[in-house]
Amino acid sequence: GESVGLHLPTLSVQEGDNSIINCAYSNSASDYFIWYKQESGKGPQFIIDIRSNMDKRQGQRVTVLLNKTVKHLSLQIAATQPGDSAVYFCAEKGTGTYKYIFGTGTRLKVLA
Amino acid sequence: EAGVTQSPTHLIKTRGQQATLRCSPISGHTSVYWYQQALGLGLQFLLWYDEGEERNRGNFPPRFSGRQFPNYSSELNVNALELEDSALYLCASSFGLTNTGELFFGEGSRLTVL
Numbered sequence: 001g002e003s004v005g006l007h008l009p010t011l012s013v014q015e016g017d018n019s020i021i022n023c024a025y026s027n028s029a030s031d032y033f034i035w036y037k038q039e040s041g042k043g044p045q046f047i048i049d050i051r052s053n054m055d056k057r058q059g060q061r062v063t064v065l066l067n068k069t070v071k072h073l074s075l076q077i078a079a080t081q082p083g084d085s086a087v088y089f090c091a092e093k094g095t096g097t098y099k100y101i102f103g104t105g106t107r108l109k110v111l112a
Numbered sequence: 113e114a115g116v117t118q119s120p121t122h123l124i125k126t127r128g129q130q131a132t133l134r135c136s137p138i139s140g141h142t143s144v145y146w147y148q149q150a151l152g153l154g155l156q157f158l159l160w161y162d163e164g165e166e167r168n169r170g171n172f173p174p175r176f177s178g179r180q181f182p183n184y185s186s187e188l189n190v191n192a193l194e195l196e197d198s199a200l201y202l203c204a205s206s207f208g209l210t211n212t213g214e215l216f217f218g219e220g221s222r223l224t225v226l
Contacts, residue, residue, distance in 0.1 A: 008152060034214045043116075043202055043217035044155075089155065091215075098143070098167060100215055102155045 008087060010107040019077040023090035023103045028071060030092035030101070035064060035075045038087045038105075047075070047088075077108075085110045114138070116218035118203050124224045125193050133188040133221045137205030143167075144186040145215060146178060147202040155202065161186055162208050193225045 013019045025033065031052035036044035050057045050064045050073075057064050063076040073090050090103040117136045125131050137144050146158040157170035161180035169176075175191040184205075190197055200222050204215040 008154070032212065036217075041200075041220075041222075043219045046214045046216070049214055095212070098160055098162070099157075100145070102147075102157075104154045 008105045008107045010109060012109045012111055013080050014111050015080060015082060017080055019075075019080045019084070019108060021075045021077075021088050021106045021108065023073040023075075023106075025071050025073055025090065025092040025103070026101060027092060027094060028068075029094045031095050032093045033064070033066060033073050034091045034093075034100075035062075035073075036089045036091065037084075038089065040086075044089060080108075080110050082110050082112065084108060116203055116205050116216050118201075118218035118221050120221055121219070122222045122224070124226065126226050127193055127195060129193050129225075131190045131193060131197075131223055133190075133201050133203075133223070134185065135187070135203030135205075135218060136185045137203075138216055140207070141205035141216070142184055142208035143206045144180055144184065145204040145206070146186070146188050147204065148172075149200045149202055149220070150196075151199070158201075159188065190223070195225050198223060198225045 034049045035047040037047050038044040048059045048062050048064050050066050055066050061078045065074045087105045087107050089105045091100045093100050119134045143162040145160050147155040149155050159178050160168045164180050178188040180186045200220040202220045204217045206215050
């Protein structure tokens, strides 16, 4: 269902390491998935998306993996940098629906 | 091309007052979504407008309302403000009912209720 406003889990990684942020989505009929990055005090920014006919998509330093069997989405960030520190949200949407369902978000902290 | 713009950036009100927040979508977008984000929490869906009509609302009381204008801009009104209404209010836009892509977000309006 929709984000229920829980306090955000935190992932701490060392600068230069790879980060993996996970998301369990709710609707097996969802066919479009998005990752957003939200820096403190700002609006969410689009990072990468993937459609259900793919299981992997790569961007610059980011990779999204989709496992439809277990309804799981992950975001991998290579060589994590201090500027990657933010809250990351996944979102899902079904064809023909208006509704974007957002995950609860994960706070990524990059340690120097 | 201008992104989604929201105003005001910050707004301070006292309990019982009314707040009005405004949003201009990206040119060509007909849908506007409003979300509430309390400090440190996730996005709570408030309202969705498309082509001037309210299409859906989330689990919020009726004192949260809004409208969409013929130019597709939108405003969110919150009446009888309560302390727990303090939050970042995010507006997002998209191409509407046929949209197959992402939502584009504004930077938000920070409402503080004292």
